[in-house]
Amino acid sequence: MARYFSRSLLAILCQAGLGTGVLLGAVSVTQARDIRFNTDVLDLKDRGNIDLSQFTQKGFILPGTYELAINLNNMVMPVRPVTFLAPDDDPKGSEACLTQELVEQLGLTDAALKGLTWWHEGQCLDVASLKGMEAQGDLGTNTLTLSVPQAYLEYSSENWDPPSRWEEGIPGILLDYNLNGQTQRQKSNDNKQTNTLSGNGVAGANLSSWRLRASWQTRISHKTGSGQPSEQSFDWTQYTAYRAIAPLRAKLTVGEDFLNSDIFDSFRFTGAALISDDNMLPPNLRGYAPEVTGVARSNAKVVISQQGRVIKEILVATGPFRIQDLDSAVSGVLNVRVEEADGSVQQFQVDTATIPYLTRPGQMRFKLAAGRPSNWQHQVNGPLFATGEFSWGVSNGWSLYGGGLGGENYSALSLGLGRDLMAFGALSADVTQSRARLPQQGTLVGGSYRLSYSKRFDETGSQVTFAGYRFSDNRFMSMADYLSAKNDITGVTPRRGKEMYTISFNQQFASLGLSANLNYNHQTYWNQATSDRYNLSLAHYFDIGRFRNVNLSLTAYRNNFSNTKDDGMYLSLSLPWGNSGSVSYSGSYAAGANSNAVSYFDRVGDAGTYQLRAGVTGGDADLSGYYSHRGSLAQIEGTASVRGREYNSIGLSLMGGATLTAQGGALHRTSMLGGTRMLIDTDGVAGVPVGGYGSSVYSNVFGKAVVADVGSYYRNSVRIDVDKLADNAQATNSVQQGTLTEGAIGYRHFEVVAGEKAMAILRLADGSVPPFGATVLNNKRQEAGLVTDGGLVFMSGLQPGETLTVHWDNQEQCRVTLPQSIPAGLMNTLLLPCVKG
Structure with a gap:
């Protein structure tokens, strides 16, 4: 396209019919910036009507303001207005004016900033004052390229920028939603049908650096033929305002929140918190985000909640699932509910883990919060409290951390030590003592002891994401335990923890094409049955004949929750089929629900996937389908299931939003x-x-x-x-x-630029033509074409009736108005008058 190559002198001369051999004699360089052209070699009808002044300097751009993207050391920053001015010492030249606002976003070190000098009355950076820096504009790509030696820039990595380049964005409002609709008919129960619509979402507004958010959740359920009215609920579950405090690498939150702590157990409160945010650190220094794994026996809906608030709802296909996109700020115990297509439910809990609380030498990380405990109905139900914790990098490898939490009739203190064991991982240990005064039991003083470990073994392909042990004696109470006991007439806290073992381990055997993943959680209580959860996954990739990357996987799990045991196993053999599909056999073995099936999985374009499944479950034919589409307007997921004499069900999920600015x-x-x-x-x-x-x-x-x-x-x-x-x-x-x-x-x-393409001959009012090399710009100051011999120009991106401007001698000379109908094809050459504006 002409607008991409017209800035090239080679392209201009080739349009004039010259070979490369002539070109070598047509150009002479007098110095690094100035270029002279031997116009005698141009095969033109009018040798005196030539304007190549804009090409006499390397990268010359007409003085003016242009919308350009900033390319800093191959990192493309946002488009912004950039003004090109004639330098104070060169009235015929042109240089980009790098304003102080733009320079602040480059992320220069303090030492580099001190040595800068400015021109044009102190408004533009003198590039020469930063040795080795270069600035070059290119209207062909609408880019201003800046090359800055790395020594002058703050620390950055491949995918991370220093705070000077962080953007707060623009003001606006948003409404995000996640809706799930399901219809289920039980054939064994007089064909009674249950219709359910559930969902959750966030409404919000952005004002400068503040983010205002209100979370909601809803559920509507109706059973036909039951004679009962529909069950309906809608709740605003959380009101929050937050913003980043970049100099402190911290996040300030005001409103309703869950205590985000590496030391104390989480609980919901209303107040304010100022917390060092790991997300503001480079990716290799960030913390652990929780994940939820399990096995769905059929098409199912997975609901993850915490203290009554739904965090995530998602439809999953039959087989193992792994949910890894939870917010890293989520901490504490998560309740997981797997609602199967036949109406059965799996329930278990996941204790989110935290990696050892280690900090770089000389740095301090902190978490501060104050307020009153509250419930998800926005009612405060506890005393005013304050909490603070810290982690200090004492020396290379050692970290000291601790904190305190105190309120009326409750207090807790903690102290711990962390050690980076280098090749052997990272280890931390801490002790927490609590003091709680209850009307029914008097004053209880107890301790809790914790040991945590994390390590990635690159040599062996192993990774211990988290491993931990915690013991709490019979008189220890967390803040959540205290609030529960305080509000209970008996003064007894249900599910008061005693011992907890947890591990998340991954092992890769690259030479065997084998990977293993283990998640284990064992929790004992002082006044309740033990809770266990195991999840072991094995996957083996190998080749059979012409089939490559055949996958054999096995997932086994055990859930023991509230004295209800749930054991199961899922076996799958999958092999590629066609360009993007796969055929697989799967066997699911669980109490009273053994099944065998064959399924086919494939992609639809680059945004959709589907799975068809046919098999036998408990002696009944079992058919199901799953479809997912990442559309422009929403993420869409649909399921359909039919099982012999038992049930049939369909489900639809929409996840999307609206943003307005x-x-x-x-x-x-x-x-x-x-x-x-x-x-x-x-x-x-x-x-x-x-x-x-x-x-x-x-x-x-x-x-x-x-x-x-x-x-x-x-x-x-x-x-x-x-x-x-x-x-x-x-x-x-x-x-x-x-x-x-x-x-x-x-x-x-x-x-x-979207529009038509056309060849045209431009004519001035006196019958002459614009000079060879004149530039045609559209109303956005984008280059639409370049004039060649005899006023001939190829133009693109044209709109009917649009007015174009023609420039030479570094200024606008005349204007061209296009007809209301532009002929299709390039064989019809338009004759267009160019008149003074």
């Missing part, structure tokens, strides 16, 4: 409710495919799209998929990057 808005899919997102502006062009790390979404009729699969404090890339771009559309710059703070609504503007 002053720059526009869009409906979109989402992955984290209320989370970070990027609003994409495609210059009003609809149907432009854009994306982050997932499948592309398409801009709406207003030229807006929202990409939700982006992370916080992580350098994200958003791009236009040029392979799917319409033939009549062109993107000047297809990739942009940036780092957003948590919950931000980022904004990226892509220069997209």
Whole structure:
């Protein structure tokens, strides 16, 4: 396309019919910046009507303001207005004016900032004052490329930027939702049907650096033929406002929250918290995010909740599931409920673990909170409390940590020591003592002792994500235990912990193509039955004849929760079939629910997957299907199941959101409710495919799209998929990057031109033509074409009736108005008058 190569002198001269041998004699370089052209070699009708002044300097750009993306050492920053000015010592030259605002976002070290000098009355950076720095503009790609020696920049890694480049985003409102609808008919129960609609979501607003969020959940259930009215509930479960405090690498939260602690057990409270945020650290220093694993015996809905608040609902297909996208701030005991298609329910709990609380030498990490305990109905039900904890990097490898929690009639103190064992992992140990005064039992003083370990063994392919042991004596009480006992007439706390063993272990045997994953949790209580959960997964990849990457996997589990045992095993053999599909056999063995089935899995484009399954369960035919589609407007999942004489059911899940800002808005899919997102502006062009790390979404009729699969404090890339771009559309710059703070609504503007292509001859009022080398710009100051011999120009991205400007001698000379109907094809050459503006 002409607008991409017209900045090249080679392309201009080739349009004039010259060979490369002539080109070598046509150009002479007098110095690094100035270039002279021997125009005598040009085969032109009018040798006196030539304007190559804009090419006499390397990278010359006409003085003016342009919307350019900033490319800093191959990292593409947001598009911004950049002004090109003539330097004070060169009136005919042109240099980019790097403002103080732009320089602040480069992430220069304090030493580098002190040595900077400025020009144009102190408004523009003198690039020469930073030795080795270069700045070069390119209108062909609408990019300002900055090369800065790494020694002058703050620490950064491949996917992480220093705080100076973090973006708070733009103001806006959002409404995210996750809705699940299910219909189930029990054939063995007079064909009675149960219809259920459940969901949860987040409504919010972003104001400057503040994020306002309100979480909700709902459930509607109706049983036909039961004679009972529908059960309905809708609750606002949590009101929160938070913001990042970048200088402290911390997050400030006001409102309702769960205590986020590495030392004390979590409970819900209303108040404020200031917490060092691991997400603000480079990725290799970040903490552990909890995950939930299990096995679904049929198409099922998995509900993860904590103290009554639903954290996540998701439909899963038959077989093992692994949910890894929970927020790393989630801590404490999670309740997991697996609702099967036949109406049966699996329940178990997951104790989220924390890695040893270690800190780099000389650094301090902290967590502060104050408020009153509350329940999910927004009622405070406990005394005013305050808590604080810290971790201090004493020396290389050693960390001292501890903290305290105190309120009326309750207090706890903790002290611990952590050690980085280098090749042997990381180990920490701590002691916590509590003091609680209860009307029924008097004053109870007790202790809790914990040992934690974490290690990745690269040499052996092993990883102990977390391993821990904790013992609490009979008189120890956590804050949650105290609140429960205080509100109980007997003064007894149910489920008061005694011993806990937990481990999450992964082993890779690369030479054998074998991987193993073990999750184990054993919890004993002083006044309740023991709770156990085991989950062991083995996977082996191998080749059979022409089949490659055949997968044999085995998952075994045991749940012992509230004196209810649930043991099971799932075996699967899968082999590739076709371009993207796979055929598999699976056997599921559980109490009273043994099944064998054959299934087929395949992809639909790059955004959809489906699975068809047929088998036998308990002597009955068992048929099911599962479909998932990552659409532009929502993440859609659907299930359907039929089992012989027992039941049939269908389910549908929608997960998406709406984001609205002053720059526009869009409906979109989402992955984290209320989370970070990027609003994409495609210059009003609809149907432009854009994306982050997932499948592309398409801009709406207003030229807006929202990409939700982006992370916080992580350098994200958003791009236009040029392979799917319409033939009549062109993107000047297809990739942009940036780092957003948590919950931000980022904004990226892509220069997209959509329109017709045409050949034209330009005529001035006196019958002459613009000079060879004159530039044609559209109303967005984007280059639409370049004039060659005789006023001939090839133009692209044209809109009927649009007015274009023609420039030479470094300024606008005349204007061209296109007809209301542009002939299709390039064989029809338009004759267009160019008149003074």
